[in-house]
Amino acid sequence: MATSNSNAYKPSEMMSVRAAQELKNREVVFVGIGLPNLACNLARATHAPQLFMIYESGAVGTLPDRLPVSIGDPTLVTDSLAIVSQADIFQLFLQGGLIEVGFLGGAQVDRFGNLNTTVIGDYDKPKVRLPGSGGACEIAVHSQRLLIMMRMSPRSFVPTVDFVTSPGTKFHSKRPSSHEGKDRQAFQLPGGGPRTVITDLGVCQFQNGEMVLTEIYHGVTTDQVKAACGWDLKIATRLIQVPPPDAKHLTLLREKLDPLNLYL
Amino acid sequence: MATSNSNAYKPSEMMSVRAAQELKNREVVFVGIGLPNLACNLARATHAPQLFMIYESGAVGTLPDRLPVSIGDPTLVTDSLAIVSQADIFQLFLQGGLIEVGFLGGAQVDRFGNLNTTVIGDYDKPKVRLPGSGGACEIAVHSQRLLIMMRMSPRSFVPTVDFVTSPGTKFHSKRPSSHEGKDRQAFQLPGGGPRTVITDLGVCQFQNGEMVLTEIYHGVTTDQVKAACGWDLKIATRLIQVPPPDAKHLTLLREKLDPLNLYL
């Protein structure tokens, strides 16, 4: 069944497979729930069996035996290597510089990788009140390398985000600020900042701090990508064509990692 | 045997019995090793069965079944209510304001209760290098009430200590300082400071920040006390005569609390 389905796959599956490739074996990754969690577990089940997963809930070195529905799921506790307080997660692991890879998404992102998970519209009278930072701000500040997973649309890939919740490569805000245009070094941000953006259409890298489309998925055109981006997205001269996910990865995702189809 | 001995008792026994009286039931006391530990356990065995003992080693609510030889003795761990890190001891318990009674001694004390446990002589070329502060400084800063236990002699009760390790009621130092004479409020010290000094000859309280002899032990004269003090010690107009320790307390101390005679 998996094989017969492998020609038809969802964008979320393509994103998970491509995101998994960003993770190396024996890397320490700060995992969020949803697609990042699927990508990490796919990497573990394939090329990165010793991928080391840490959750902001305090679970360190997890071995979940079901798909965790929240970052505080009890399956992340049972059989983990260590449970620590959230103070330790933020002070010792994140601020202490031990997190190699962070994963974030958001409602909006700009060309510099600034992310908004706070409000749509004006902060004091928002059109949509989003959940807020959670751990996103400090993950973006401290991770040695940040991966962003987001579906592309002109509403989400915007010229200027309504609120900068998590810092990208350069500060760019709707709010009047003397910091406009300053880079990470000016803010003394210790982490490496956004490195790769995995979307449902292709993959972007940052060149001189700005997103550039470097990979495009099988069956997607650059016009589609451009139409899905709220600014004039730069496109690499050597654009890599990403093949469809193979049957093995799809089977793993569908039958083992997310059999209840919670996130795919 | 205990009864027959009760007319002859050592100064350390008198000190322990008198110090125990300073402790109320259900008080939280930060215990040091040696005589303070004996005094606390004597209080527990008599009028203060719910005295709550905390040690800087991280043992909270201890129930030692032998006399602890060090503040990190394993008998303080077994059957304690909680073991916490030393960071928690200093940040949460002491700085957090939960310690009602602290106990300190030292090589030198002045009339303001400033204590020296650092050096005798010049700091850079000391005559005697003492152990240093340990937790003494923060105990004196944060305890709601500080008890001092020290034997009197002109070498230990001095006009000016060689080094102020733990703050008393007023800063008074051999080292040139613009802080000379400032009181605890000027330093914003949260704890109540020294309250009572239990010596081998009598007991002092602080009046206007200065030690005053308020109690004298059975068989001791004020001349003896004055000769044992390095400054002209004030004596309360109504000096209380402290009776000898009774047989019950001496028996407890000798047969149950310190049968190996480690501290008495």
Place this chain on the structure above:
Amino acid sequence: MPNQTHHEVDRIRKPKLETNKVRSMKEAIADSVKAGDTLLIEGFTHLICFAAGHEIIRQNIGGLTAVRLTPDLVYDQLMEAGLVKKLVFSWAGNPGVGSLHALRRRSEKEAAGGVVLEEYSHYGMVARLLAGSAGLPFWPLNNYGGTDIPGANPDIARVRCPYTQKEFATVPALNPDITIVHCQRADREGNAQVWGLLGTQKEAAFAAKRVIVVAEEIVDTSLIRSDPNRTLIPGLLVDHVVHEPWGCHPSYVQGHYDRDNDFYVKWEDISREVKTYQDYFAEFVHGVKDRRGYMNKAGSTLIDRLKAKPRRCEGVDYGY
């Protein structure tokens, strides 16, 4: 929007050493939660005491400043009940499912009953509790550079390191009037032992003026003393101890019952409309006297579905 005055923390505290603090939830809430309080019902996914929130709603204790990293369903319920004037938080949502609809109805337009929001990131909230627990008025952290967060929250300030001259963010101490923590087991003095996720339970209890410990099991002090490294909250901080099995449902308690993920999913529909929300209150909050009544209404299939399968670890040796 935030407009906090920074009082000096009243650091000198009276430890609480009564030997029997066990009360009913009703008594404990009536005694320790006051109108206008700054309230923290702690728990990060794990150990969120819904039973306490429901009792606060039944007693209609209002004007609250509700604080928590992750205000979730029970905080949304307090808001829908009109008891919250201000929310201090870092992530407000129904994890993995959707929004907090009572909150959105009160924050997306200036409606009557609007809730004032004061927000940090998770680390900022943790740092506020660290400061509050440690008796310091501020806590330094390396955070917030290159974001709009400090611009939206004037309580985020800066301090200069005296060694490197580098600037760091600070947040002010948070000292709740009342913290409520749920745990696997506690004795009658309130010595509480917790395993699995710890959240900020310890810091929240040390920072608070009053503490209620709610426990799945009340145990003899000798069991606490047999494994002192497991004690997260010493009884000397605790005002009341409540014995409330299943007190966290739909949240979970490691070793006792699983998270009711189905409930969190269903909640999205229940909470979207005021009518269904109020119907839920009528049935499961006001329609019952206490948590026992709630569990009776929920039915035994809930227990069968969520009861934990045993997974016991070995003990360790404290001998010498």
Place this chain on the structure above:
Amino acid sequence: MPNQTHHEVDRIRKPKLETNKVRSMKEAIADSVKAGDTLLIEGFTHLICFAAGHEIIRQNIGGLTAVRLTPDLVYDQLMEAGLVKKLVFSWAGNPGVGSLHALRRRSEKEAAGGVVLEEYSHYGMVARLLAGSAGLPFWPLNNYGGTDIPGANPDIARVRCPYTQKEFATVPALNPDITIVHCQRADREGNAQVWGLLGTQKEAAFAAKRVIVVAEEIVDTSLIRSDPNRTLIPGLLVDHVVHEPWGCHPSYVQGHYDRDNDFYVKWEDISREVKTYQDYFAEFVHGVKDRRGYMNKAGSTLIDRLKAKPRRCEGVDYGY
């Protein structure tokens, strides 16, 4: 006297995820302790790894900056062996017994081989490790007012709270080149579980550039994973794991062996004179190859006298 330069902490670190880090003490010390290092052999009365100190003496690794709250006998031995150029500490003595005589010989007059002293209080040392472990260059604490301590140590500075305008003391981060911690049990990856007194083991390990974990028992990772709340030091910090039963004698390990108080008392006489001190080295340090040799020399009566009587607690349930 203190004259520390405050380098920026190198915060970005490479986690250590090798699966088998087990080495002999000799290999681990040779690999991870370098001449001139800032060395921390942690332990507060409990879990002081004398075996590691003795191996450093055998390998004659000098020029050390030795740091610890309570430098006790094993640090005094490093000083007597001439390996320490600077001691950073808060309480230096033989607890309950007397002095550290090698230290006194090197600090009470300006003798050849003098040791530079830099001192804090316990809280100050803890705060230095907190800063080091949390990647901050400083840590604030409410301490030292009305004392001569800051006057004797220019590294104690001040910072102003941006909310209350009140001043607080600060201490600089401490990041040892090498921290050595002893524990009851660890797996081959270095995940270390500790119970009983915890000292500053966690902070010392997180603050260090290199970490050696020494364990009474090497256990399977599945045992670690069966009780994850017991893990104090995650293996990703650890360079080497050494299996060294009785590695702490005359210090102790809860659940394994008691403190050898008689030895601490006898040490007062052994250490007062250089001659008897050197005789001790000749017999128990240089006269043996390793800790097994030391224990053979100490004899079976030592084991009979100190071996812990069992006092096992119950396990807890991690099911869901």
